[in-house]
Amino acid sequence: MAVLKVKFTKTNRDKLAQVLWILNWVSVVTGMILFSLGLFLKVEINKRWELMAERDLHYVPNMLIATGLIACGINFLGGKICYDCADTTKFLRWKLLMLPYIICTFFFTFCILVGALMCYGMRSELEEALDLGLQDAMRYYKDTDTPGRCFLKRTVDLLQIQFQCCGNFGxxxxxxxxxxxxxxxxxxxxxxxxxxxxxxxxxxxxxxxxxxxxxxxxxxxxxxxxxxxxxxxxxxxxxxxxxxxxxKGCRQALLEYYTHIMQSIGLTFLIIWLFELSVLTGVRYLQTSLENVLRQGDPDSESDGWLLENSFVETARSNFNIIKSLGKCNQIDTANNGDPNIDVPSTAYYGPDNLPPKQIPVAS
Structure with missing residues (x-):
C-alpha cells in the first residue's frame, strides 16, 4: 500500500511543477545564506584565534560553507528539472535521473540537519579552547618584547574593554x-x-x-x-x-558571545532543513505522478502520487533483499575470478560434501 498517496489532475501537476521551480530558486538563495553564515562563523573564530587553544574548531564553519555551496548546485539542478517537468514530454529526458536526484537530495538535507546539531554541540569544545587559550594569553601578557607574543597585551586589553570582562574566570x-x-x-x-x-x-x-x-x-x-x-x-x-x-570573566563573556552566534546559525539551519524537506517532498510527488501518467499513456489523465510505493516495512525489506542479492553476486564473481563463463560447483548439484555422487552401474 502506497504511503501518503495523493491524486493529481493535469492542472495540479502543472501548478506543482511551477511552484517547485520557484521554491528551488528560493533554495538557491538559502544556499547562499548557508554559505554566508559559515563564512561569518569562520571569520569570527579567526578574529580571536590567538585567545583559543589549538583545537579543531574550523570543521563546523567548513561544513557550513560546503553545505551552502552544494545547496546552490543541487537546487539549481532541481529548478531546471521542475521547469521541464511542466511538460510531460520533457519529463522523459529526466526520468532516469529523477530517482538518483531525490536520493542525493535526501542525504543532503540530512547533512543540513547534522550541521545544525553540530552548531549546538560545539559549545563544550569551544569552552575548553577558550579556557586554555585565555590562560596562555594572560601568562604572556607581559612579553611585549618577545616576537610572536608582543601583540597579546593589546589583544587582551581590547578584549576586556570590548566585552566588559576581566581575567579568565574573574x-x-x-x-x-x-x-x-x-x-x-x-x-x-x-x-x-x-x-x-x-x-x-x-x-x-x-x-x-x-x-x-x-x-x-x-x-x-x-x-x-x-x-x-x-x-x-x-x-x-x-x-x-x-x-x-x-x-565577569572573559571566558564566560566570549562563550556567551559565540554561543549566541552558533544558536542563531543552528536555528537558521533547522528552518532551512524543514524548507528543503518540504521541497524534496513536492519533487517526489511530482516524479511519481508523472511516472504514472507515462504508464497510462494519456498526458491529460489523472494520476496518483506518493512518497513510497509500498509501506515503510516493505520498502525496507525490498531494499535489504536487493543489497543481499548484490552481496551474493559479488561472492560468485570472486569465486569465478571475475569470469562469468566458469561454472562453480554448488552443493545443489554435488551434495553437502561438495563431492560428485557415485556412479551407479546400469544393467544392460
Missing part, C-alpha cells in the same frame, strides 16, 4: 600571574626585590589588574592596584567596591 586571576614585565620594575626598591624573592618561582605577584579591567560605569576613579587593601585608599572598602572592576 579579576582575581590576575593576582596569580606576573602581568608586569621585569623591565618596568624598579629593582633598586627593596619592596620590589622582597616581593620577587618571596615567590618560589621568582614572580612579581600583586593584588592588581590591568587598566582594561576598570569599570567605566563606576562613579569613582578606578582602583587597580592594592585592590584587597582597604586602608590603601580613601573611603574604600574591598568587599563593597568590587563594582569598580568588571566582575
Amino acid at each position: 579579576f582575581r586571576d590576575w593576582f596569580q600571574i606576573q602581568w608586569i614585565s621585569n623591565r618596568y620594575l624598579d629593582m633598586s626598591r627593596r619592596e620590589v626585590v622582597d616581593r620577587l624573592r618571596s615567590n618560589v618561582e621568582g614572580k612579581y605577584l600583586m593584588d592588581g589588574v590591568p587598566f582594561s579591567c576598570c569599570n567605566i560605569n563606576s562613579p569613582r576613579p578606578c582602583i587597580q592596584h592594592q585592590i584587597t587593601n582597604s586602608s590603601a585608599h580613601f573611603n574604600y572598602e574591598y568587599q563593597t567596591e568590587e563594582l569598580n572592576l568588571w566582575r
